[in-house]
Amino acid sequence: MFKVIAISRQFGSGGRTVGVQAAKRLNIPCYDQELIERVAKNSGFAKEYIESYSEYATHRGWLGRVIDGAARFEGMNNQDKIWVEQRKIILEISQSPCVIVGRCADYILRDRDDVLKVFVHADEKSRAERVVKIYGESAEKPEKRIRDKDKRRSAYYKNYTETEWGVASNYHIALDSGKLGIEQCVDILVALYNKNTKLTT
Amino acid sequence: MFKVIAISRQFGSGGRTVGVQAAKRLNIPCYDQELIERVAKNSGFAKEYIESYSEYATHRGWLGRVIDGAARFEGMNNQDKIWVEQRKIILEISQSPCVIVGRCADYILRDRDDVLKVFVHADEKSRAERVVKIYGESAEKPEKRIRDKDKRRSAYYKNYTETEWGVASNYHIALDSGKLGIEQCVDILVALYNKNTKLTT
Numbered sequence: 001m002f003k004v005i006a007i008s009r010q011f012g013s014g015g016r017t018v019g020v021q022a023a024k025r026l027n028i029p030c031y032d033q034e035l036i037e038r039v040a041k042n043s044g045f046a047k048e049y050i051e052s053y054s055e056y057a058t059h060r061g062w063l064g065r066v067i068d069g070a071a072r073f074e075g076m077n078n079q080d081k082i083w084v085e086q087r088k089i090i091l092e093i094s095q096s097p098c099v100i101v102g103r104c105a106d107y108i109l110r111d112r113d114d115v116l117k118v119f120v121h122a123d124e125k126s127r128a129e130r131v132v133k134i135y136g137e138s139a140e141k142p143e144k145r146i147r148d149k150d151k152r153r154s155a156y157y158k159n160y161t162e163t164e165w166g167v168a169s170n171y172h173i174a175l176d177s178g179k180l181g182i183e184q185c186v187d188i189l190v191a192l193y194n195k196n197t198k199l200t201t
Numbered sequence: 202m203f204k205v206i207a208i209s210r211q212f213g214s215g216g217r218t219v220g221v222q223a224a225k226r227l228n229i230p231c232y233d234q235e236l237i238e239r240v241a242k243n244s245g246f247a248k249e250y251i252e253s254y255s256e257y258a259t260h261r262g263w264l265g266r267v268i269d270g271a272a273r274f275e276g277m278n279n280q281d282k283i284w285v286e287q288r289k290i291i292l293e294i295s296q297s298p299c300v301i302v303g304r305c306a307d308y309i310l311r312d313r314d315d316v317l318k319v320f321v322h323a324d325e326k327s328r329a330e331r332v333v334k335i336y337g338e339s340a341e342k343p344e345k346r347i348r349d350k351d352k353r354r355s356a357y358y359k360n361y362t363e364t365e366w367g368v369a370s371n372y373h374i375a376l377d378s379g380k381l382g383i384e385q386c387v388d389i390l391v392a393l394y395n396k397n398t399k400l401t402t
Contacts, residue, residue, distance in 0.1 A: 168375035
C-alpha cells in the first residue's frame with residue numbers, strides 16, 4: 001500500500017494540478033506552496049527566494065559562481081542550505097499520507113517502499129498553451145520558458161541526486177498529461193494509491 | 202480513442218506478458234511471435250535469425266562489421282532488410298486494432314494519433330528472477346543477460362530511430378511492472394484503451 005505520492009513534473013505539464021486533484025480525491029494534503037512556506041519559516045529565507053532556488057539550478061556564469069562561492073558559510077551556499085532544510089521537511093511530512101510535488105521528493109524518499117514515484121510530462125505544444133493560460137503572456141516565448149525551466153530543473157535534480165531526471169526507469173509510473181489528459185492521470189494515481197485499478201464496466 | 206497499443210519493454214520486465222494479457226482482455230490480437238513469422242515468410246530469413254536481428258544490435262567487433270559490410274546488397278545489410286520488412290508489416294497490421302510488442306513500433310507509428318505508446322520496465326532484481334523463471338538458468342548470470350540484452354535493444358532502437366530508448370517523454374505511459382505488478386499494468390492499459398479510467402468503488 002502506498003502512503004505518499006511523489007510527483008516530478010516537466011514545467012507546464014500540469015503535474016502540480018494532477019497532484020492537487022489526486023490529493024483532494026484521496027483526502028490527504030498536497031505539499032507544494034505549503035512546503036515552501038515551511039522552509040521559509042525554518043530557514044529565514046524569503047518565500048520568493050526559496051521558490052527560485054528550491055528546485056532550479058542557477059544559470060549564472062562564472063562570476064555568479066564566484067559570488068556563490070564567497071557566500072558559502074560552513075561549506076554550504078544558500079541553495080545547499082535550502083536543500084538541507086527542504087529535505088528535512090520532506091522526511092517529516094512523509095511520515096503521514098500526502099502528495100509531494102517536485103523538490104526531488106522521489107529521490108529523497110527512494111528507499112521507502114510506500115512511496116509511489118511519478119513523473120508527469122507532455123508535448124511542448126500542450127505545455128506552451130498551458131503556461132500561457134496559467135502564468136499569462138510574457139516577453140519570452142512560452143517554448144523558451146519551458147526549455148529554460150526544464151533545463152534548470154534537470155540540472156538541479158542531477159546536482160543533488162546524481163541521477164537523471166525524466167528517465168522512465170527512475171519512476172513507478174510516467175504519464176503524458178497532454179495525451180491522456182489531467183483527469184485520466186488523476187484517476188490512475190488514485191487507483192494505484194487505493195490498490196484498485198479495476199475499471200468500471 | 203486508441204486503436205493500437207505499442208509496447209516497448211526492458212528485457213525480463215514482463216512487458217510481453219502485459220501486452221498479451223491486455224490484448225486478451227480487449228479481444229484484439231497481440232503481435233510478437235506472429236510478427237516474426239510474417240517477417241520470416243516475406244523475407245525468406247529463418248525465424249531464429251530474425252529473432253536475433255529484429256530488435257538487437259549486434260555486438261561483434263570490427264571483423265564482424267567488415268563481414269557485415271561485405272554482405273551488403275544494394276546498400277542494405279541483412280539487419281536493414283529485416284527492419285524494412287518489419288516496418289512494412291507493422292504499418293499493415295496497425296490498420297486494425299492490436300497490441301504490438303517491441304520492434305520500435307512506437308517509433309514507426311509515432312505520427313498516429315490513435316497509438317498508445319507504452320514503456321514497461323522493472324528493477325533489476327525482479328527482472329533477474331523473472332528471466333530465470335521463464336527462460337531457465339544459464340551459464341551467464343541473469344543480471345549480465347539483462348544488461349547485455351537491454352544494451353543491444355537500446356543500441357538497435359537508437360540506430361533505427363535516432364531517439365533514446367526508455368526516456369519517459371517518448372511514451373504516453375511508462376510502468377514499473379516490478380513495483381505495480383503485471384495485473385495492475387494490464388488494468389491501466391485496458392482502462393486507457395477503453396477511455397475509462399474510473400475505478401470501481
